[in-house]
Amino acid sequence: MNEVLETLKKIEDKYKLFQQQQFTFIKALERTREEAHDMIRPVSSIIQVQCYKDHHCFNATDRRILNMFVSLCNELRCLCQKMETAHAGDSVTHGLLEKCKLLLNDSNDLTALRAPYPHRVVNFLSVEESKHRYGGVVSLLPIVLDTMKAWVTHSKKYLIPNEKQCERCKYEDPRLGKKAPWVPPGNTSC
Known part of the structure; x- marks a missing residue:
């Protein structure tokens, strides 16, 4: 369990750095979508971001920030596997892990995904059009991190024996x- 907590903390720190560069991420998506001649449909999956990075990104800054997003998604997938092996859990923890796995699936459609309050990642997007195009992809990480924190909280409270008892x-x-x-x-x- 300690390994899970340490890994989650490291990922949260990386996400804070990524969150500070959200506008850079959006600009990188705009430039790569323009290069791909794909300006109509919204960014709807992790694999789409990966494809933009691999085939339509010619700017080092854009490549770095898109790679950071894909890397965070991969690290969260690995953390899901660690959580699964940490302990068997119950129906609540299984449900939370399944939600994370579904959200982190490369081809999962993220267009309808929106981060709830207190996350303001979607509110920082300027135009309604941008909210529609990028709202799902910027909401992915905060929602997955919240779900993983809920898993840790539930596991600590109900499944791991209390040493002070x-x-x-x-x-x-x-x-x-x-x-x-x-x-x-x-x-x-x-």
């Missing part, structure tokens, strides 16, 4: 550490 009396008090509130004289097994 006394096995015998099931009493939990964070102020006491691993000690039970009262132990009868001569009994030190807690």
